[in-house]
Amino acid sequence: MFKKILIANRGEIACRVAATARRLGVKTVAVYSEADARSKHVQACDEAVLIGGPAPRESYLQWQRILEAARATGAEAVHPGYGFLSENEEFAEACAAAGLVFIGPPSSAIRAMGLKAESKRLMEQAGVPLVPGYHGADQDPALLKREADRIGYPVLIKASAGGGGRGMRAVLAAEEFDAALASCKREAINSFGDDAVLIERYVQKPRHIEIQVFGDTQGDCVYLFERDCSVQRRHQKVLEEAPAPGMTPERRAQMGEAAVAAAKAVGYVGAGTVEFICEQDGRFYFMEMNTRLQVEHPVTEAITGQDLVEWQLRVASGLPLPLKQSELRMQGHAIEARICAENPEAGFLPATGRLDVARWPAHVSFERGHVRLDAGVGEGDEISPFYDSMVAKLIVWGEDRAQALARLDAALRDTHIVGLQTNVAFLRRCAATASFANADLDTALIERERAALFDQPGLPLEVAAAAVVAHTLAVEATLQNNDPWSRRDGWRMYGASARRFELDVNGVHHQVLLSRHHQGGMQLKVEGQVLPFAVNSAGLESHELLLGEGLQEASPLANAVALTPPEGAGATWGGPASPQRRITVKTYAQGEKVAVFAPQGSVVVTEFDVIAHAGEGGAEGGRLTAPMPGKMVSFLAGVGDKVTKGQALAVMEAMKMEHTINAPRDGVVAEILYAVGDQVSDGAELLRLES
Secondary structure (H helix, E strand, C coil): CCCEEEECCCHHHHHHHHHHHHHHCCEEEEEEEHHHCCCHHHHHCCEEEEEECCCHHHCCCCHHHHHHHHHHHCCCEEECCCCCCCCCHHHHHHHHHCCCEECCCCHHHHHHHHCHHHHHHHHHHHCCCECCEECCCCCCHHHHHHHHHHHCCCEEEEEEEEECCEEEEEECCHHHHHHHHHHHHHHHHHHHCCCCEEEEECCCCCEEEEEEEEECCCCCEEEEEEEEEEEEECCEEEEEEECCCCCCHHHHHHHHHHHHHHHHHCCCCEEEEEEEEECCCCCEEEEEEECCCCCCHHHHHHHHCCCHHHHHHHHHCCCCCCCCHHHCCCCCEEEEEEEECEEHHHCCEECCEECCEEECCCCECCCCCCEEEEECCCCCCEECCCCCCEEEEEEEEECCHHHHHHHHHHHHHCCEEECCCCCHHHHHHHHHCHHHHCCCCCCCHHHHCHHHHHCCCCCCHHHHHHHHHHHHHHHHHCCCCCCHHHCCCCCCCCCCEEEEEEEEECCEEEEEEEEECCCCCEEEEECCEEEEEEEEEECCCEEEEEEECCEECCCCCCCCCCCCCCCCCCHHHCCCCCCEEEEEEEEEEECCEEEEEECCEEEEEEECCCCCCCCCCCCCCCEEECCCCEEEEEECCCCCCEECCCCEEEEEEECCEEEEEECCCCEEEEEECCCCCCEECCCCEEEEEEC
16 A cells, blocks of 8 residues: 555545545645635644646646645655546656656546547447447548438537536537537637547437446456446436346446446456446447546445445555455435526526635534544635635435435435535425426436526515514624623513514515514514414524515504513513424624525525615616636627627626627627627626626
């Protein structure tokens, strides 16, 4: 076993590798960019070396500097993680030339599987099933168009050197092909330095099932069963699970043996994943092989009880595989949810910002458990525009799929992130859809369940309002002392008191009235409803709300109903019993904004100070702004051009993906404010439209 390794990556995967290395007594060296100087992975390793600026091209893709760091620190091997240089054959060869062990497959295997067209030819020779398509070297656009016409639409254009959903476009009709090809090639050259593509039949209602394989230097190769990764957005995985629902032992053996055949065809060593696209009737076709550890490897660890990073280190040091195929077993069911900084309601646009609050359910990290959370960031850290948008991976295990689903829902419910947009609520809705709950899976699940995922009502207004009021009262309670003149509870010697709250919820203004009775009871008036209200707060963040049934303001009971107090709550709850809801909420305040988390969902409420905002005007019309920080790739209209609502006007690149910006209305382009190649900040005005 190695004594010291360098981890040529960052974030969650660097922390993951460091955790296993520490358990095995292997020292670790981190590399980091200027943007990552205080990152979690730097702290997780025994040593750390600065290798360049914040952009990946200035640091994590500078393999010469990484090799220099390895030599300077006495590392014996390099673990590439995933992404960055993990599937770069030149880097693997450079490690060998420098006398370092590359903890991954031989460069020849990376090369063979890295070029999708070449890998398809090899798989055909090995007898692995293939999707009909064109995998040739001739990249003439006219030829590619003819091949697409021959295969028949819809087709899928894929970057030959690509991966991770980048450089991939679905083309539904012939007239869409030219634009999709140009965009795919542009993204491919920017991401991989190679704009070659292949074209395949776009299988209808496909499932994405992958097989985890492992080979050693003695020539043995095994498969550690399958993972279903069908739930995707923009060709990137959202939820992954193992085993695949509905998988029969016979089909599992067929797919596993085909995956092992694929690995052996290229002399594979180490961890790899053979991805298949599967028809609903069970037929499967080779899609690609990822010659590295996958993001979703923890679900395999959960059902097999094996540490795949430990397997990597042992195999790379020359040891045989820890287990034979006949010795591998799986138990239970595991699901992984990728928590990302993004806005699902805006087409999953990446988000950046600070994790002002990051609270998680009870969990373990980088090891097997009922609830596992692997993260490379924590509260107070930044999600920058330079790297991937993933915040954390949440992995749950259960005795069966039903128990795993229940644990996933509870864990997502208890995940509270404030400061930037995330997909946590979306993930929870996704796992609760009829399709996912009933294992009716395919890669179009998100689009098929759009109504359940995007058109659902949010947290009820009365719950959000009650939570903000509870938070305000808890804050004010900390300011009180024994002086009766410091009391802020609205007490009056005679009669009731009333207090107005101005709240903005999802861009809509609401006025909420809190009334206190002489005997201590409280009511909330929300949108014409009068609700008996009581609260028991534990600090500033945790509140137990009791809300009575809503009564119309004119009801004779509206001023007479109070709530039954919870045990030990004290006399301030008083009054006769009424139908009531007991709701536990968490609140986190950042200036005027209060993030509310409840079992039904979450929302950010602005407690609006009318005086402080007096005189503010509306936004200037005719502006088109950047939805995120990034680089301008192209402008698709010029000054003076007439454009229509929804027309594509500009293309930005952010977080390794291209994003098209469309016209919000009809108009004429009056001015373009940036040039192609310029870096722009979030909210920067890109161009102006005139009516």
